Amino acid sequence: MKNILTLIITYSLLAIPIYSQNYLWPTNASKYISSTFGEYREGHFHSGIDIKTNHKIGYPVYAVDNGYVWRIRTSPFGYGKAVYLKLNDGNIAVYGHLDRFDDKLLPYVKAEQFKQNRYSTDIYLSESDIRISRGDIIGYTGDTGSEHPHLHFELRDISGKPFNPLNSNLRVKDYTIPTIKEVAVIPIGKESRINGGVYIQVFKVKYLGDREFGLDDTIYVSGSIGVEIKTHDTVSGLPNKYAPYGIQMYVDDSLRFITQYNKFDFSETRFVNIDRDFQLFQDEVGRFNRLWMYDTSKTIPFYNNSQTGALNLKSGYHDIKIEVYDHNRNTATLKFTIFSGQDYSPVIEKCEHDIGRFRVFIKRDSIHSYKGFFTDWVDKYGNKIKRALVSKIEISDDNYILNFVSHEPGEEILKVSAVPRQSNKIRSAFLTFSSSGFVDNVSVIPSYVHNPKTFLCNMTFNKAPRQPRFFLQSEESLKEIPLIAESPVRFVTEPVPFSWWEDAFAYEIRLPTEPVNIIRKAINFKCITPDRSNTITSKDRVLTATFGKNTVYDSLITWVEKAESIHVEGGERVADCYKIFPVTQPLNSYIRLMLIYPANQDKVEQIGLYRWDDDEWNFINSDSYAEDETIAAEIQKLGTFCLIRDFTPPVITDIFPGNGGKFRQSSVKYLRATVEDKLSGIKDDTAISVRIDGKPIIVEYHGVKNYIRYKLPKPLNSGSHTLVITVEDQAMNITTAVSKFLILNDR
Missing domain, CATH: 2.70.70.10 (Glucose Permease (Domain IIA))
Incomplete structure (x- = not known):
């Protein structure tokens, strides 16, 4: 009965809404x-x-x-x-x-x-x-x-x-199923793990034949997760890649998510950044369709909003089926298995040394239950040097006790890999024995990962530390966040509530040496939420970003750092560059960005605000306030920003009719020219003025391809003519080009 009900619901939700119109195809150019x-x-x-x-x-x-x-x-x-x-x-x-x-x-x-x-x-x-x-x-x-x-x-x-x-009745011939390339599994809770890790993980998909796709292995998860796919549709004989018309996801034959691209309101169009995974695209992983609702309070018109797609699965194995189809119902099916259970990565609780041997105690309980171990001596990156021989394994109520012969010089990092009873998916832990010379030479490179629902700090040490501990310091307390070892020198914080990071003004990494070695870093994070306004300011107070209500889709940890200087072609930086993080998370609407420019600047009108995007500086329409010596703009994307002076005027080339040329009347039907500006750009058609023989004319401006043209209402009279083109860029640099030419009678 359950399966019958699911089929009825699926049919009613996914039936293509055919309208009764009998429209004509809008052009005879093609039906592709x-x-x-x-x-x-x-x-x-x-x-x-x-x-x-x-x-x-x-x-x-x-x-x-x-x-x-x-x-x-x-x-x-x-x-x-x-x-x-x-x-x-x-x-x-x-x-x-x-x-x-x-x-x-x-x-x-x-x-x-x-x-x-x-x-x-x-x-x-x-x-x-x-x-x-x-x-x-x-x-x-x-x-x-x-x-x-x-x-x-x-x-x-x-x-x-x-x-x-x-x-409507309009149709495109298509007999090809969509292609499914990859699956992404997203941690969307503090307890979420994918194959033991706290990061988003992406899995390659392979074609099995007969319209079916699959994965090589089971995915092991715990906590709440979201599933996403990288997919596209094709039409036989054409090179284009299209978005699918619809996607549906089943878990154990139960429908858990539907999306179908039928209709939307323009007020909802910004939801594209949560319908597709903005973060994976910014990280150059690809364009993924989300099969879970980023925020259940936001109604996305393509979804059946009663099914969120977020999965918090019962313990055990689960069959996942995803169907992707185009408008002609050519359907590709992806099937794979997820095992849900508590994270069973081995936990090294202690190490005891004795004469001629040492013993490693591995946690043992209903979750941490193993059927075998592999042990190796590794370098600081986790690469195997040689096998570490276990002389005996003892089992107590609370521990697996691995007995080793004492290690030799150079054997400083032990990797313990455990095979859990519920699967063959190996998990590992590391134990560092020596830290000689470490106290005076320690260094760590931090980085941050802002997932949709979690925030993490990565730490890469120059040497393998022994059991480092991580603390967030606020006015109220010093809170410890447990660390997960990814390799002997690479650690990541466990996910904690965003509020922990917002309240903190510094973090400490403590190393258990004698004396205790403490690495401390000041931080200035802000947690932006949709329900209230907030601001973030650079350390030197030059940059201020103001977030109004509903400028973010969900809670966002943001911060500002000075960025590396980037070369400016055709202009010059007048101040430092700043980067607003996280660049991998989208904004729902505009925020206000304000920068103070250095005092005593000449030609302030040439100074503008720019964002580094797609390997070039892009001008942002902004306002200058002389009384405050500031430049402000509305931005809709985080990234690297800088105040730049554009001192290079636009370029006018390829003028037709060309200067000094002679042309027959019948050959001159259009006046044309290429108009370009490499930095601030040409705002619009009002920045271009054209005169023919002293008379102003209104020319077409093609802003994407950088040309102007004017269709002559009648042939030019025979004789001499003068074409004058003036172009101004957004930094008020002006260029004028003149073409004098001769028109000859056709006879």
Whole structure:
């Protein structure tokens, strides 16, 4: 009965919502797509489908049904040239990246551009202005606002929410199942462990045949976990990788999670950073779909929100089945096994030395129950040097007692590997015997890992310490956090509540030497929560970041450090660089960043705020306040920031008609030029002015491909002409280029 009920629930939740419309395919360029609905874009979901146009522009774009032109937009960025139709059924059809509009739309665009004296427009029309019928041409495919030619096509419902166009009668031929590449298992609780570790772990998936995928081994977990997969869909004969249409996860044949990309509201589009795993992408592991709810208080429209997907499994083995499917219901199935139980890593409780031998006491109880041990002498990185021979194993009520012959010089680090009774998954512990010369030469390199629900401190020592202890110091107390040994020189703190880190102003690492050696480091962490505002400041008070309410998805430990100086091409740093951590966690909305610039700066207008991203400095639109000598901006992504002076003006090249040239009238239909700025960039079309023979003209600006063009309404008269182009970047550097050319009669 349980399985029947599960099938009924699954069918009702995952039935594709087919709408009754009979829409026309929006272009004759092709019936292939390069992107589908719900795919990841930086900071938002893809709200439509991208139709291939064979790497060309100029294919006609059709009204998919009867209605009227409701909105027309022109922009250097985003959708470029776009048309919005209100259809008679109440839905809205959106066409983006057009090369040009149909003639019946052009008068409205030209009139508004003339009125605003600029290229960018956003025009709303009445129902009686431009009526259209199914199949009417409304424009032509292009690449405005985009890197490559294609048609971006959306369908929105009467309230403006985009829904999957493939849920209408529009279809794409596809007979290929999705591909599943990797599985990630996420620790989402303080007690969570994956194969004995506290980190996210990623497992390779292999194809087994007959549409089925699997893993090589059982995954051993304890505590609460989340499962994620790296997957994509393909279409035979095409190189593109698409997001799947839906994913469902079963545990022991019980449905535990569903996602299906049907519809969303634009107010929900930032949830893309918790629907996909932002952290794994930032760590260059790949793009993973979460099969668990990051925050159950946030309703993500693609999910069945009654099933969170977070797994806290009973002790024992569990069968996991994940089905991934495209819109044509081509389905790939991944099956693997998880064993849930308490962490059974060996715990070395003590070591006793006697004449000619030593004994190691391993904890023994219902969890720490082993059927065998392997012992080796290893170097400080855990690499085997030679076998450590056990002369005898004794068993008491509380311990396994391993007896060894006394170690020789050079045998300083013992690795004890235990084979648990409930599996063959080996766990290890380390015991360091010597610390000669260690007191005066100790050093440690700390680093931090901010997982979705846990915060960890990694420590790498230059020499293997003996049983180091870790303490967080606050105004109220000194709290010890147990350490987990990953190798003789590498340790990590056990997960503890975020509040422990927020209250602390320093941590100490204590080494049991004589006298006790203490390594101390001051810290300035803040715990940001969605329900209240907070600020974080650099140690020198130059940088302040203000987090308002709901700027984070969930609790976030953040801090600021000075960053390494990075070369600036075409400009210069005017202050130190700062890095706001953790860069692997996303922001839900904008935070305010303010930096103080050094006193007595000339040409403050040339100074801007930049973020280092994708191996280049990216300008952030900011405001300057002379009275406070500060520059402030709204940012939506953490990382490395710097105040930079841009003193290099834009570059204007590839002018057509070129300076000194002679051209036939019929060969000059467009005026064109490339306009680029390497640092602060060109803000928009208002930063560009063009005159032909002294008369100002409004040119198209393609901000992504860095060019301008102007279609001549009629051929230029024969004779001499002068084209003047002036461009200003966002640091107020100005460039002017002049082209004088001669037009000849065609006769």
